[in-house]
Amino acid sequence: xxxxxxxxLVRHGLAEVLTSxxxxxxxxxxxxxxLREVAERRAQVLVVSLDLPGSxxxxxxxxxxxxxxxxxxxxxxxxxxHEAMLRALDLGASAYLPKTARPERFVSTAVRAAAAPGAFVxxxxxxxxxxxxxxxxxxxxxxxxxxxAAEGLTVEGISARLYVSEATTRxxxxxxxxxxxxxxxxxxVLVAERLGMLRA
Numbered sequence: 120x121x122x123x124x125x126x127x128l129v130r131h132g133l134a135e136v137l138t139s140x141x142x143x144x145x146x147x148x149x150x151x152x153x154l155r156e157v158a159e160r161r162a163q164v165l166v167v168s169l170d171l172p173g174s175x176x177x178x179x180x181x182x183x184x185x186x187x188x189x190x191x192x193x194x195x196x197x198x199x200x201h202e203a204m205l206r207a208l209d210l211g212a213s214a215y216l217p218k219t220a221r222p223e224r225f226v227s228t229a230v231r232a233a234a235a236p237g238a239f240v241x242x243x244x245x246x247x248x249x250x251x252x253x254x255x256x257x258x259x260x261x262x263x264x265x266x267x268a269a270e271g272l273t274v275e276g277i278s279a280r281l282y283v284s285e286a287t288t289r290x291x292x293x294x295x296x297x298x299x300x301x302x303x304x305x306x307x308v309l310v311a312e313r314l315g316m317l318r319a
Contacts, residue, residue: 120144120229121160123153123167123179124195129218133166136222137229150174150182157183157190164233166193166225168218169203177210184211191232193225201300204241208306215241241313255298257316264291269308269317 120142124130127148134144145160147153150173157165169177180192191214194207199217207215213232216224257265260281267277278288292304299314301307311317 120164120166121147121153121156121162123147123150123156123165123171125149125168125170125172129168133225136225137166140226142229148172150179153179154183154186157187162190164191164193164229166195166229168195169207170196177206180207180210180212189236191229191236193229193232205301205306207241208309255314257295257298258291261291261295261298262316264288265295265307265311266317268292268304269311 120137122130122134122137122144123146124133125148130146130148134146137144142164145156145162147156150171153165153167153171156162165183167174167177167179167183169180171177171179173179174182177194180194183190183192192212193214193216194203194210194212195216195218196203196207197218199219203217204215213236214228216228220228263281264277267280272280274285274288274292278285281288292307295307296302299307299310301310308317
């Protein structure tokens with residue numbers, strides 16, 4: 120496991136927490152050394168700050184996932200932020216955590232990310248929304264649109280399935296994005312899954 124952060128105390132503290140849980144940890148202080156350590160150690164998990172030097176807007180996350188698709192990447196930010204979570208999601212992170220999270224959260228999140236690097240874990244940001252009666256309230260039609268989007272249907276496909284115009288479908292999607300605080304269908308589906316809003 121590689122822990123990458125420019126601040127020595129943060130980096131050392133995270134490494135200590137993960138080592139005490141039984142992980143073998145190496146440290147990096149910038150994007151270049153983080154990627155080098157992942158390659159040399161054949162790491163399975165990269166815990167990395169979104170503001171790591173040498174990584175504009177956290178793009179080291181996207182680079183790492185592109186080079187090593189099976190690598191679990193846990194993105195960190197200074198404080199719990201929905202915007203930072205969405206940035207981590209867009210970059211391809213396996214999980215997102217604020218640096219203010221409790222030590223046991225770092226351990227459990229790293230373990231979950233390693234088990235399913237293609238999933239997305241962000242409980243520290245999503246939990247408050249989940250507790251609010253299962254997430255934001257969608258209209259019945261918005262729920263239908265969201266479910267079809269989760270099936271992978273395009274705007275055209277959703278419109279055909281529901282016998283509505285594409286403009287109407289786009290309007291419903293805009294309402295969904297606004298309520299979930301996201302900007303794309305992929306984000307909406309992932310956030311809805313984490314909030315338990317999609318029924319099997």
